[in-house]
Structure formats: C-alpha cells, structure tokens
Amino acid sequence: MVTVIQKLYEASSSAVRVNGDTSSRFQVETSVCQGCILSPVLFAIAIDWMLRRTTDNSTGGIKWSEDESLCDLDFADDDL
Secondary structure, eight states: OHHHHHHHHTTOEEOOEETTEEOOOEEOOSSOOTTOTTHHHHHHHHHHHHHHHHSTTOOOSEEOSSSOEEOOOOOOOOOO
16 A cells, blocks of 8 residues: 555656746655645644654543543644
C-alpha cells in the first residue's frame, strides 16, 4: 500500500493560474497533491501519529465519559 501511494505522488507537478494566465509546470517535492481525494486521509494519518506521540499519557482535555476524553482538535486550513 505504501508503494502504491508513493507511486501516486511520484513525479508530481503543478502550475499556477492567475487572471487566466498559466505558468510553466514545476515539480512538487513536498506536501500532498491539492485536490487529491487521498490527501485528507494522508494528512489525518500523519497528524494523528504526531499528536499521539506528543499527547501520550495526557490527563487533560474534555471528559466524555468515565474513561474517555477529548484532548486535541485537529484541522488544517490552507485558505489564504
């Protein structure tokens, strides 16, 4: 599965369109593909891994039930 995802993102390129004019294509070497349906899933997996490592054994948060609590809210916003 990892190889399939890597191949999907391999040799990714983009262009920028401003006022109807489109730039030359350029290589995208970091990040996830904008508009790709897989991108939010990959982001969620990565941010979940990161937050689990940084909030491990956390006792804070909003208590949902006797043994469950909400200790973080994860989101991304790329609107400028």
